[in-house]
Amino acid sequence: MYETISVETKDGIQTIFLDRPEAMNTFSEKMMEELIDAYTKAGEDDNVQIIIVTGKGRAFCAGMDLSQGDDVFTSTESFDDFRDTGGRVSLAVYRLNKPVIAAINGAAVGIGITMTLPMDIRIAAPAAKVGFVFGQRGIGPEAASGYFLPRLVGHAKALEWVYTGRIFRAEEETNSGLFQYIDADPYGRAMQLAEEIIGNTSPVSRAFSRQLFYSMLGSSHPEESHLAESKFLHWISNSADVKEGIASFKEKRKADFPMRAGELPNFFEEKKGAGV
Numbered sequence: 001m002y003e004t005i006s007v008e009t010k011d012g013i014q015t016i017f018l019d020r021p022e023a024m025n026t027f028s029e030k031m032m033e034e035l036i037d038a039y040t041k042a043g044e045d046d047n048v049q050i051i052i053v054t055g056k057g058r059a060f061c062a063g064m065d066l067s068q069g070d071d072v073f074t075s076t077e078s079f080d081d082f083r084d085t086g087g088r089v090s091l092a093v094y095r096l097n098k099p100v101i102a103a104i105n106g107a108a109v110g111i112g113i114t115m116t117l118p119m120d121i122r123i124a125a126p127a128a129k130v131g132f133v134f135g136q137r138g139i140g141p142e143a144a145s146g147y148f149l150p151r152l153v154g155h156a157k158a159l160e161w162v163y164t165g166r167i168f169r170a171e172e173e174t175n176s177g178l179f180q181y182i183d184a185d186p187y188g189r190a191m192q193l194a195e196e197i198i199g200n201t202s203p204v205s206r207a208f209s210r211q212l213f214y215s216m217l218g219s220s221h222p223e224e225s226h227l228a229e230s231k232f233l234h235w236i237s238n239s240a241d242v243k244e245g246i247a248s249f250k251e252k253r254k255a256d257f258p259m260r261a262g263e264l265p266n267f268f269e270e271k272k273g274a275g276v
Contacts, residue, residue, distance in 0.1 A: 004031040006056070007038055012049035013194045014042050015187075021057025026065035027111045032085040035115075039092040046260035049203055050194040051096070053119065054103035054187050060128065061112030064137075086111045086143030093118040094144075094214065097207040097261045099197060103190040104128050104170065104179075114141070117148035120210065121193065123186040124170035124179045131167040151217060153177045202241045202257035207264045208232050215268045231267045 001007075006019040016038050018025035042048045055061060077083075093100055093115075102116035104124040109131045116122050124130070132149070134140050141149070141162060149158040153176045174182050183189040197206070212232075216225050236242060241259045248255035 002034045002038070004028065005034050005038060009048060011195075012047065012198050013052060013191065014045075014048045014050070015052045015054065016042075018053070018055045018061050021055075021059070023065060023067070024059035024062035024107060025055045025057065025112075026062050026067075027086070027115075028065045029085055032089055035089050036092045039089075039096060043096045043098065044262070046203075046262050049098060049198050049206075049261070051098055051100045052103055052187070052190045052194060053100065053116070054190070055105050057106075059106040059112075060102075060104045060108040061115065062107045063110035063112050063133070084142045086114055089115055090118045090144040090148070097210060097264060098203075099194075099206055099210065101190045101194060103186040104130075105186050109133055109167065110137075111143055114143035114145040114149075117143065117145055117152065121181075121190075122179045123181040123183055123189050123193075125184060125186050126169065126171035126182050128170040128186075129167050130170055130173070130178075131165065132161045133165045133167070134162065136165040199254060202245070202255070202259065203261040204236065204239075204241055204257070204259045204264050207261035208236075208267070211264070211266070211268060228267050235265065235267075 002019070004018070004020050006017045008015045008017070016035070018031070020026060020031075039051070042051050099121070100119040102119045102122045104113075104116065104122060105128065106125060107129045108116065108124070109129065110133050113130050113132065132141070132145070134142065149161075152158075153161075157176055170179055171182055173179070181189055212225065212228055215228070219225060239259060241257045244255050244257055
């Protein structure tokens with residue numbers, strides 16, 4: 001169905017493979033379109049509980065496909081209408097109501113790393129080469145990295161990486177906040193974590209938690225979180241999930257939550273740019 005990616009789903013875990021190994025999974029407009037389509041469908045499919053993104057071959061994504069020519073960054077759209085391709089992918093991830101894990105198996109440069117910033121967990125191979133290289137190409141940050149990167153690693157570290165454009169190995173920045181885990185088998189670790197998540201918590205709880213944490217990034221007072229949490233707890237309190245959660249605790253067994261993420265109402269104001 002896709003030309004630049006491939007998708008596999010098993011036991012509630014959907015893996016999206018960046019699938020241009022002969023080109024080190026470099027990013028193109030076609031890949032943008034296919035990733036947005038895959039994320040949209042995964043978000044609407046209650047059989048999908050966790051999404052893992054990884055690369056086929058030896059790279060995760062080695063950046064923009066520069067083989068397309070010198071005009072790869074140009075557009076025929078007007079100044080006001082243009083939206084960068086990486087940002088459109090990042091916003092598609094941001095809007096999801098399911099956990100997203102990046103299994104960075106190899107080189108992740110430029111858009112190859114910025115596309116992972118709105119994902120929830122990043123697991124990288126120790127020797128994976130990473131770089132925010134926009135300045136080396138004469139452009140600037142993209143994929144909404146101006147929003148995500150400083151929040152993950154801090155203002156100073158984000159600027160250092162962007163100012164220098166240097167390439168570093170993931171193992172060199174284990175304490176930066178960019179990666180939760182460094183693992184020789186990032187996809188295997190991602191699968192283990194996905195199985196743990198599915199086995200222990202409810203899809204609706206995870207969906208609300210993701211919605212809550214992202215919405216509170218711009219909050220100015222803890223009462224905003226308190227109000228959203230109160231609304232959710234009032235809504236969920238008499239649900240089948242809560243009954244199952246209590247019963248499983250009393251019976252000393254794993255819970256089998258019947259509700260799905262798609263049942264969660266939006267307890268927050270519409271996210272800015274949701275229609276972009």
